[in-house]
Amino acid sequence: MTGLPLLTVSGVRHAYGPRTVLAGVDLALSPGEIYALLGPNGAGKTTLIKTICGRIRPEAGSVRLQGQDPARVSAARAGLGLVPQEIALYAHLTVAENLATFASLAQVPRRDVPAAVQRALQLTRTVDRAHVPVRHLSGGYQRRANIAAAIVHQPALLILDEPTVGVDIDAREALDAVIRGLRDLGVAVLLTTHDLEQAGSLADRVGFLRDGALVLEGPPQALIAEAFGSRMEVLVELSSEPDAAGEALLTAAGLSRTAHRARLWTCLEADGYAAAGRLDKQLRKAGLCSREIRVREPSLHNLFSLVAERTLAA
Template sequence: MSAALEIVGVRRRYGATAALDGVDLAIEPGTVLALLGPNGAGKSTLVRLCAGLERPNEGTVRVLGEDPRRSLAARRRVGVAPQEIGIYPQLTVAQNLRAFGEAAGLRRRDARTRAEELLEPFALSALADRTAGRLSGGEQRRLHTAAALVHRPSVILLDEPTAGADPATREGILDAVLDLAADGAAVLYTTHYLPEVERLDARVAILEQGRVIVTGTVAGLIAAHGDAALVLRFTDGPVPVAASAFDGAAIQDNGTVTVRASEPAEALRALLNALGPDSSRLADVAIVQPSLEAAYLALTGRAATDSGVPDLVEVPA
């Protein structure tokens, strides 16, 4: 099956800064690719390039075989919800959805029908007649994401679509994405929330400093890299030598050390004994069980969440 979205050798620079440095990715119809990486890795830049909003300095982007910068037909087959919210504040929620549908080429009746279909999964039914400018930030993001899907695009680009969403709304958004993929859409989905990736049964690509460092299925990444791990955060100065000397230890600049461990409880006891007086500098500890989070930690040395340390458990000094 040929790729609906194909990215080959893409580089994008802003002055002397390389946002993307030779990215190769392909997404087939009916599949979801979750793009993971820290802020500044180049995820949003890649979304803009795929939407035809920017041009790569090198390489090619093809949507259904065409350059989205040059083909209006290709751009109309794309649904994009970037991080920056873009809606019509003076229109109601329902009017926004209809307007986006018509702008993408739907007939008025079809746009109205499709707008009504999207209200419930995005928890917008009670807000249908409210002007978008009076919505909260989370409500605007839900509308923004729904508007990207109103014309049932063949290629969907979603950049952190559930940021700030409550659990029920998150489930509705994920269900809508799964429905579109089941209908044959190719989805590029960026997130910091790894349970979403597993819920979507997505393939994974991890982007670091503008380069894809690994791709694979969730199960494959967990099998190869998902050992349990300890994440320890220290205060007052550098990570103690006793912690950094453990096999497989990865150290971050913020005083955090990650240690892969098949038996995390035993490893924690050994670490505490080795630390001696330095154990008083241990602020918190997380035990990450075999999971996509553990694989991400092993591959990057950091957690996928913005906080940097997931599921913290305080350890008394």
């Protein structure tokens, strides 16, 4: 992270009818910084992105990109590139044809278009697919081609809405490498994601949006250390889904169900390994079979649960 903020969002408020979605959001982003915006479904992430892009005018507060308001000044909008959730490319055109089209739309001078296309292909590692129609590309290549289209005019800020949707695990590393490469060139990157592994490994800072405000913000490892200290996560994977009595027992033992799998239960303990042994015995005695008990360092998943459950100390 270097220099003064490139993007400043101050006290932004927005409502859809009676429903307030953004209730005073403050956010600053510097050149060469990756910021991951996290939050449950419907938290307002996409609305905030639309506001930053100038597509929604906030009812209160302000957005400034390089000192200008993107909702009013088209030159400010030229300073950003957006990769939406759904791939937004011409499916029948090749990657290079798409990039040339997007370059022209972004008013790159005609003589500079070939070099701009080449640069975007190289930065997104899509040179080998330059002459392939987009509809024949894998999900990972389509996403990178969409990033290429968003950066062909060399914006200072790149915004990615859910970049890992439709991208398989193997292609994610390549995607992350492209995002890091852009960051290293000084591009500021703002992304929304439900992929907490990606956010934890990629972002310089994360921000949790809840109830229309950023309730927690900072470097992921520092936030995790601050929230959990030296506690470890104990994960219990049961052989089968517990019945009501089993659930009561697990809850009484201090475990809570993970969001994604009914058989996977978790708790945070100061004495992680000893606690795992204790739990194992306790569960066996009660007739609950665990397939595996793991002890690991807390992650953004734990922090996300903590924030979502509003149990974080004020």
